[in-house]
Amino acid sequence: MITRLTGARVFDPANGVRGEVRDLFIADGRMAAPTDRADRSYDLGGLVVMPGAIDIHSHIAGGKVNLGRLLMSEEHRDELVARGPATRSGSGVATPSIFATGYRYAALGYTAAFEPAMVPSNARATHLETADLPIIDKGAYVMLGNDELLLRLVAAGAEQERINDYVAWMMRATAALGVKTVNPGGISAFKFNARGLAIDERGPQHGVTPRQIVQMLSRAVFELGVPHPLHIHCNNLGVPGNIDTTLATIAAADGFPLHLTHAQFHSYGTEGDRHFSSAAARLAEAVNRNPSISLDVGQIMFGQTVTASGDTMAQYRNRAFASPGKWILMDIECDGGCGLVPFRYRDSNFVNALQWAIGLELFLLIEDPWRVFLTTDHPNGAPFTCYPHLIRLLMDRSFRNDCLAAIHPAAQKATTLGSIAREYTLEEIAIATRAAPARILGLAGRGQLGPGAAADITVYAEDGDRERMFAAPRHVFKAGVEIVHDGAILAAPPGATHVVRPDYDPAIEGVIGAFFEQHMSVGLGHFRLSEGELADAGLSLVAQPCRPRGRA
């Protein structure tokens, strides 16, 4: 069956298509070469077509998200999703139930979202949960850098190759697409009652510094050929003056690629009466200068949400701002942790207002749209349902300035946002939400509409109000099937799970096995996921290419 989409303006940055009117062809769920035959035709004259959007960093599943759901019970009660002919019921916005998560993403034109903080020991539970995630593609980054065995190996002076083997083994064992490190060394240090860890500070027990961890992990990910660079949540999240840590982290990677996640939370200075200032310009300058650095912003939006993070050390500090006043901290299996703190960001609060402006400054001051990704760090800065509003802020300067005029007056004075003229174009939005995420994650045939690519397609009606435009796609196709039409979910087939499978020297398994045997509460054979069990749970795995790279 061949489906033809005619007459739309197409934005397909990966293939250099920049709003030209093109006909598109779909065969067997993939984009196909032009042909005269078509079994079905959609007249999309006057409409805008982009590849399905991809969220590179969104906390959508796993133990931490479930604790978030627990804390957000009031919101769940107020935000109910009725079951429909093709859909399950659900609830919640900041921590939507898994079905609601898939439907809402699809209804916004997203066809993939990636869980960025999978603790190794929670991998099985996380994947089994995403077996229920409808429609969108998914995958997860495994959290390393606070795991006891890695810290030991680093402390013992293990060669880079051993670290590479360990990372590769962990990625395969947990069916991961990428590697994330969260407050490297800091989560472990907090378990020893440390309340902070600076980048060159020796952690408890092993005396390993965050810098060493960043160096070895960023290099491991590069040398293994994992497409996505080390995804890093730097030390000192949320602390005024943390820009120094963030810049030092970039330096620590020694030129190996790094992806700085929710960079907004790591771009703070200490200037001004309140000792809290924007350092977005400093970070943007560093990113503009360093082609090996990418980031996602983690934009905040005013309103209620819950922060969900592996960073127990930071979340313990943040408990003071919990609203409502409840919070959860959990230490996990000598490999990680999680902390949940509900937040209400207020435009009348100086710090929150400036955080909002800092995120937008980052978006607008970083020149290369291929290296800055549109995220709210869902749900930490705001629920992903805010994306259309965020897109309007980026595309519409006068709207942005109207919003700016409504925030805390001292924050208005402390930001350069009002003087920034840049407006994102539709092409730049298509890059930052489609082409660039697919490229940096190494997703073959995603985020683009060339022949052979997955036919994940979003169709919008042109609207000067970009929020309205992006909030309500006319059609969304997943693997060539129309699954959303004018906001209604027509079908909810499961998406794929993307993984990479780097190679390792099997000798590492002896080291890991002995460690598990002596110290851990599960055996190696049960820690490791099997492809059979994932398939039995209904997951279909897609292995993305991974080619080892020599030393840089």
Added chain:
Amino acid sequence: MATHTIACPFCGLVCDDLGLDQDRVDVRGCAKAAAGFARRPAIVEHRIAGRAVPLDEAAAAAAKLLGGARLPLVSGLAADLAGIRGLIALADRLGAVIDRWQSSAQQANLALQQHAGALTATFGEIANRADVVLLLGADPAARQPRFFERLLRNGGALYRTAPPHVAFIGPAAAAPADPAVSERVFVAEDALLDAVGALAAIGEGQKLAATTTLPLPALSALAERLAAARYGTIVWDIAAFPAAARGAALAILLRLMRQLTRRTRCVGLPLGGEDNAQGAATAMLWQAGWPGRLSFAAGVPQHDPWGNDAERLVAAGEIDALLWVAALTAAAAPKSGVPTVAILAADAPEAAAEVEIRVGIPGIDHGGAMLRADAVVALPLTAARPSGLPSVAAAAAAILAHLPAAS
């Protein structure tokens, strides 16, 4: 014949070091596991009104019975994760209430997390780190026979150099006999809440007047030990507290742990997790948004801790059909007086149910996954003695397939 290791589904520890040689299971000395793995199928045919039928026919009858009800209840829920996922899907389609059976204690723990929060840790963290451990209310080994061996007497703990100081506070009759316990402080069941309150008050520096109901010197010494600990751990069995005292006791414990965390580390571990209770709560959280006490009757999930309590609904006669599910246990359906579909393990006795579907035991007849009581680690279950018995997931899917399409 090489032995390989398998996980045990018979309590919330889900120990994964049991040996399997052919079809013989080395239960590592655990009586509960021995009893579990000794279960043998007795009734394997599915039945409608006592008549043996193929699965599909039984599923069709179940769909008719449940689909025609005004308010069906799905309970029991002693199933592996795949089974639970399937049962929630079924409840959603039926517009049913879904709730575990006798889950008041679990719901008390969850309610405090919902409304106030938690400071907690997984088994592996506690086993490697805890240096001062308080056991409140009951002997953990009563629920989890290998609790001490796996968490407190484990060799090779990474971060403690000496065995932990383990103190029990609770009724003498419930005191653990395990040699890991270094101190036993006897407090009657009805004074447990006061004991917890005293611990917290002492920890906050209050001077308490002498009383005959509480051993204050011992409690003071324990409060000091927790304050001096590197990684204090408080383990409680909330079911051992009087029902009316549970909420208050949990709130005070959280306050105590928060207070201690200002200077050192302290975490809490609620006991539980039998019959994949944690898996059921977690799957309901991810599928619907709440960890139990759910009704889909209005076409949306609604959580009502009192209204959707399975035991209360049965006792009050508010339901008109019951789907009872027990695969990890052989528990019979409660007497409800309403038409019943029973999905039962093959060793369960004959049921007084209109429709009876016989299924395998996860971890014996078929594989699967189960969540440990610490809510983080899901373990794979192996088919120790594979059989042709269907799983709960297969039974739920078969019933769902016979229901009319959702509208």
